[in-house]
Amino acid sequence: MIDKTATIDENAIIGKNCNIWINTQVRENARIGNHCTIGKDVYIDHDVTIGNGCKIQNSASIFYGVTIHDEVFIGPHVCFTNDKVPRAFNQEWQISPTVVLTGASIGANTTIICGITIGEYAMIAAGSVVTHDVAPFSLVIGNPARHIGYVNKAGHRVNCQPCSNDKR
Numbered sequence: 001m002i003d004k005t006a007t008i009d010e011n012a013i014i015g016k017n018c019n020i021w022i023n024t025q026v027r028e029n030a031r032i033g034n035h036c037t038i039g040k041d042v043y044i045d046h047d048v049t050i051g052n053g054c055k056i057q058n059s060a061s062i063f064y065g066v067t068i069h070d071e072v073f074i075g076p077h078v079c080f081t082n083d084k085v086p087r088a089f090n091q092e093w094q095i096s097p098t099v100v101l102t103g104a105s106i107g108a109n110t111t112i113i114c115g116i117t118i119g120e121y122a123m124i125a126a127g128s129v130v131t132h133d134v135a136p137f138s139l140v141i142g143n144p145a146r147h148i149g150y151v152n153k154a155g156h157r158v159n160c161q162p163c164s165n166d167k168r
Helices: none
Strands: 066-068 098-100 138-141 146-151
Parallel strands (some): 066 098
C-alpha cells in the first residue's frame, strides 16, 4: 500500500508488499526491498538502498550514500548524514558512505554521522549520536555513543558478545 500523498519517483524500485505512508518521499534510483514499512514524513534520498523486511519510522531522513541491509529498524526522527565537512559553498563535497547491517536497530532521535558501519544486530539507544563504527551485537548509548554491553539476536541484553546463530 502506497499512500496517495507519498511522492515516489518513477525510477525508484519498490519491492513487493511494502507499506509507504503519508507524505513520504522516495527519490530517483532508490531501492526498497520486499515487506518494508516506511512511516509518514520519511525522506529517502536518491540511490539509497534499503533491504527486505525493514521498518522505518516517522520522519526519518536517509540521505544519499546510505545502504541499509535486511530487517533493520530505524526509529522515528533518525537522521543519517552524508558529508563529513558540510559547507553550503563547497561545490566539491564528497559522500562518506554509511552501512547498516542486517538486524540492527536504531532508536528514536539518533543521529548517524557518515562514513561508519553499524554491525549485525547492533542496538543503538534513543537519542544517541553515533560517530564511530558499531560492532555486531553491541549496545551503544549517548553522545557520542559508547559501547555499554551486548544484545542477542532478539535484542535482549546479554553478558558476552553472542554470535549470529544465538537464538536466545
